[in-house]
Amino acid sequence: MRKKFVSIILGVACMASLLTGCQMKDSSQPGQEVSGTQKQETAGQESSASETEGNVQDAVTLDLYLDFTWYPVDSWTGIIPETLTENGGVYFDVTRSADDSQLGLMIASGELPDVIYTDKEIDRLCDSNLCYSYNELIEKYGVDLQPTEDRIAIAKSHNADKEDPNYYTILNCYSTNEEWNNAKGVVRNTPCLYYRKDIWEELGKPEMNTLEDIANVCMMVKEKYPEMITVNAGNPSWRLGAFKSWMGNGNDFVYAEDGSVILSDMTENYYEYLSYVNQMYRNGLISEENIAITNEDDAKQQAISGKCFIYEWNLRPTQLEQLNTATKEVIEGAEWAAIPIPDDAKEIVGAGSGWAGVFISKNCKDPEAAIKMISYMSSEEGRHLALWGREGVEYELDENGVPLFSEEWQKAAKNQDEINSKYNNTYNMCVTELDEAYSFYSGVNPELLEGFVKNTNKIVNYPELSIALPPSTSDMGVVLAKIKEAREAELVKIYTAESDKAFEKAYQDYMDLLEQIGSQELNSYMTERTNEVKTEFGF
Template identity: 25%
Template structure:
């Protein structure tokens, strides 16, 4: 993720099984030969659909994987919409050997319920020692309702890392008299933050001939806006009361949160155009030099920050021209109660073996290798002796590799294979303390370093609350969509209301509409699914 780049992805395939030429691999073992084949590295080819990439499996990392395991992967190009492609494959029954798809999505549920992907528990017991070691209780937490594992998550494991926060130009903060707080890790109160916006507006009515903007937001990314302001008020994904889960709009802090956002708008401290801005316009505004603050995910300001740095008149102060992330406390909320860092310990995507796979044993052996520490460093650091070396018991990347990613991330990943496929990837450090994610975590920058100092302690695990809604394709799912659309519509209406009284009026109207749309019924589903999940996790330990 982010000043770093974003969350990326994975892929693999099997030509000999389908008769499609290409890998030069032999046919997968069948019948009595399977047990022996599972313990061998005889060459085979697996077909693999990865929703994130269609690049050929022919770079140095790919070749090293084949050398280690005997498996050649034939990547199936996910042209067009990957979900549409996955639906087509499911409908036709023309499945690859392995699929990688969104972990908590409706399409994953379809693949499980239709039998398109197979249970993995017996295979894990026989061929997955590294999977058991690395995944730990993640295996228990990713079990289906029937108690079986159907996929392996990637980017799993809770990492203390910043997500949302209030971002301010450090050079301007110093000019406004808070230079003592720019680096010391102390949070700002809501009043202190608002006073900075006021001071900025008073001190700089215009900058370089342009009207100054105390704060702007990305109207195309309401998730970052609401996530930041909710984090300030310590709100959670659901409002828990009397053992039941309620939509967060029932949390008394929700209305307080929206009123604070609205007050910034009514006082002229918030960009009048923010609600209609697209991401590109938002980035252009931040890079224009006349904006002081925003509310965003850490990784969404990389482009504006790069431009601001490049245009610094004094190179020694270039870093200070960037937007840095800070913790702001709502009234009555302590620093340790803020929730700026929602992250799921269960990851993003799921790697699954399909019913068409003729050699699930060899496939599991491959996945077990990829999940191992050796496999993690191969996927994310590249080839030992070429991309990195082991010195004094630690992985040490070669400078030319780091430089190549700084110059052109995509090209470096394509040519080296480093971070090209994120199958089975785990968050955090390996046994020597170096991060598995070389490019995303090994080297940092001042913006990321300060964000970690200011906000990493706000991280919390959203896994207990993820995907608690009704099953896709049901009347309740349509109901859920309508409720969420209504909330999103009224969020903007409340944020832009001309008076505080009208914020309350809009809130009350929103509550009437979502109740009429079936909110109470949905909340019973959220609570029921939540309790089932807790029971399943407890029983699986």
């Protein structure tokens, strides 16, 4: 299956565009294909002193396709994957996607690997013709996997056939509002701005309590350091996300004052956000070249090398620590800190209902082994192992359920390459949102936590807005896809307008385009469907 699978990927990649250079190779030996059996033999040789060697070599080998070009690893190696295999009984022969079109082409051809992990093709894979349903395999093999009703409802909302009573995945990175309300010592993940605290102190520590304050400080930086990128908007995953969220546009759809659901692009809040960003551009605080960056690493390198004052990312203490560690190796005395949510921020809307799903294709060599492995990785023990390592070795739990990591882990965690190569806690396929949050807030400085927590009461989550989204293959799904496709190019025109008149024209052109695509019909659909979801699932 491995050789067949590799040949399929090579074929579809070449047919797609030739842009990938048709280079699909295993990371163990660059340029050389390595079989799952050979990988296991190598793993056994490297860990010959390990007590788990026999269990790893006896495990069932299944293909695992990672539908993420940016995934930080492409091999099932490290202490955590080895222990997952020991306990779950499956060794994964991993292939990482070379471009975003590959999985779609494999779906179209019907040539799917054993197990798929994706966030982009969920609707298409929730199909009985392509994948096994979890409930079918759970019943058939007597597997102890019991997802909560809300998680099952979320999974069913993605079914290609809305009359299909089965569910084909359980989305990871989801926790209920109740679970969050009961959690202590952690903060929901949200876009944020990291700023060079040392430069801010040089300026006399001016206030940054409001959005206007932030813009004023950026102007001070621009005046003192004219060659510096004041606001680094180059991270494509988080580009201008903090400003957008803080100004009431944290989700594609939001509630209007009358209770209807509307595309956020069409709201007054969104207009104010666009105006704010355009003013920053016209003041020289962001550049068109920076906005055009498509590789997150390129934007991050600008931050690490001292070329920017503000770097956009998401709010996590561990990421702040990694940013500081990397920058201090280049610039002595440099220090990053997070700008707290401004006092004048509006409601920060989220629609978290999970992120990505694991699917077992109808081509799977051993669906029983696959569902049992997923069941183990979905258990509390398996979830915590996947993220935190071995309890009693890599971590202990405090009274709030927050992991306290060993010194060895903490040292490795300061360098992403080191923690990935030694432990490899990247296979978060079945974890919850809170599991992830706890790992980021382990042992966090109380003073730092106080800054992170400020104004987080403004964060709200409406999972029904995500569940109500139209299937990608439906008429309204096509409308939404067209809007997303048009959005990036149109927003750049608005961001970079050179005058008030040009801004107003670019904005109106975008509103007219949304109307032509079908935004009003989409709003009507979302309003009706959201009310149905709230009634059906109790949100």
